[in-house]
Amino acid sequence: MPRLSEATSRSRREQIAAAAMRCFARYGFTNTSMADIIKESGLSNGAIYSHFANKSELVRFTATSLLESRTRRFAEDITAAQAELTPGQVFARIVTDLVDRTQAKILIQIWAEVPRDDELAAVARHNLDRLHRLLVTALLPWARAQLRGANENKIADRTADAILAAIQGYVVRLSIDPEVDPTTLAEGIADALG
Numbered sequence: 001m002p003r004l005s006e007a008t009s010r011s012r013r014e015q016i017a018a019a020a021m022r023c024f025a026r027y028g029f030t031n032t033s034m035a036d037i038i039k040e041s042g043l044s045n046g047a048i049y050s051h052f053a054n055k056s057e058l059v060r061f062t063a064t065s066l067l068e069s070r071t072r073r074f075a076e077d078i079t080a081a082q083a084e085l086t087p088g089q090v091f092a093r094i095v096t097d098l099v100d101r102t103q104a105k106i107l108i109q110i111w112a113e114v115p116r117d118d119e120l121a122a123v124a125r126h127n128l129d130r131l132h133r134l135l136v137t138a139l140l141p142w143a144r145a146q147l148r149g150a151n152e153n154k155i156a157d158r159t160a161d162a163i164l165a166a167i168q169g170y171v172v173r174l175s176i177d178p179e180v181d182p183t184t185l186a187e188g189i190a191d192a193l194g
Helices: 006-027 034-041 045-049 055-080 087-098 101-116 118-147 152-176 182-193
Strands: none
Touching (some): 006 045, 034 045, 055 087, 055 118
16 A cells, blocks of 8 residues: 655544544543544544554644644734734634634543643643743733833733633633623623733
8 A cells, every 4th residue: 555645644634633623522532432533534444543543642633733723823813913912802812713612622621631641731731831922922012011111021921821811711611601602701801801
């Protein structure tokens, strides 16, 4: 059997991960079997297992893909922004474009697995640290305008922590409260952050 090119292999892994995410959102990590993912993907057992040795490996790849793509999109967004962004505006940019109810359910499951999976914990920590640095970068112009002094890095750092906590709360609320309107919730949190 001919080997797949690197681009084709990456595309196939992403196809499998997308099928896995749909299953994880529908059934949860624990209740999703490899058979469910195989059926959802429409691929053969061999096609799946040639890319992922087991469900744990697939979960880590899916988590990495989800977290890194969200962080990358936010990095692109803040790089493109030419204006000083308030904490509320920074929060709104992250959650409005990057987190929907399905992704929230998957993120909650990823966070639940972190204490039991050292590799997944490393992925989560790396992405959390990267997002924190991006938040600080996005907030520094606002902090400079507010303080005009030596504490601007400290206030940007603390505000980034507050935004991260607000994002995590938003994700939890979206995943457990089917009645909450995501837009209204995001707007309320953004208003509170200022």
